[in-house]
Amino acid sequence: xxxxxxxxxxxxxxxxxxxxxxxxxxxxxxxxxxxxxxxxxxxxxxxxxxxxxxxxxxxxxxxxxxxxxxxxxxxxxxxxxxxxxxxxxxxxxxxxxxxxxxxxxxxxxxxxx
Amino acid sequence: xxxxxxxxxxxxxxxxxxxxxxxxxxxxxxxxxxxxxxxxxxxxxxxxxxxxxxxxxxxxxxxxxxxxxxxxxxxxxxxxxxxxxxxxxxxxxxxxxxxxxxxxxxxxxxxxxxx
Numbered sequence: 001x002x003x004x005x006x007x008x009x010x011x012x013x014x015x016x017x018x019x020x021x022x023x024x025x026x027x028x029x030x031x032x033x034x035x036x037x038x039x040x041x042x043x044x045x046x047x048x049x050x051x052x053x054x055x056x057x058x059x060x061x062x063x064x065x066x067x068x069x070x071x072x073x074x075x076x077x078x079x080x081x082x083x084x085x086x087x088x089x090x091x092x093x094x095x096x097x098x099x100x101x102x103x104x105x106x107x108x109x110x111x112x113x
Numbered sequence: 114x115x116x117x118x119x120x121x122x123x124x125x126x127x128x129x130x131x132x133x134x135x136x137x138x139x140x141x142x143x144x145x146x147x148x149x150x151x152x153x154x155x156x157x158x159x160x161x162x163x164x165x166x167x168x169x170x171x172x173x174x175x176x177x178x179x180x181x182x183x184x185x186x187x188x189x190x191x192x193x194x195x196x197x198x199x200x201x202x203x204x205x206x207x208x209x210x211x212x213x214x215x216x217x218x219x220x221x222x223x224x225x226x227x228x
Contacts, residue, residue, distance in 0.1 A: 036217070041201065041222065042219075042221060042222070043117075043203050043205070043219025043220055043221055043222055044156065044203070044205075044217070044219050045219070046216035046217060046218075049216075087155065100158055100161065100171055100172070101146075101158065101217060102158065102172070103148075103155040103156040103157075104155050105154070105155050106155060
């Protein structure tokens, strides 16, 4: 069963905020939300993660709804270099098998000039 | 630091041949893993290791062997290559056993074609 649902593709204008949604309606209390991205054919790159509170780092912001059933990754000022596939992953880091990080299909974000 | 280094970058094999994909990291990471990515698809975990001498299977382990004799290296062996193993292979590592705050660092990938 898929743990997360993401749109297949999205477009955003350069310089605007890119908001990538992720639905994780069956998330459990101990599961974290992680975001990675994969630019072209490179290896994926970690972006951000969170449990309940909103998080921000130098790359992005992560907004998690109060019921934790969905979240949004925000790239505040998208550039052409942000064109990539973005993966939303939920994982309980404390259970057996937590070392198996499972990537879904992700969202292909295209930043347009 | 070089990070996670994968070799070779490209490889063409004939069906039935064997080979080893190399992965090395110089960050003293405990956790290492191998993923494969088929065209238009997400990554699928093949094998992983939480430390020297410890390995375990991921989602798609069949046809692949691994060993972890040192902290730095985690080679992936194909004993008898099949066309279904044509894919891009990524190695990744993490400082600890992929606990809460740990992030995966990925190599640049090996593109493998089996004819």
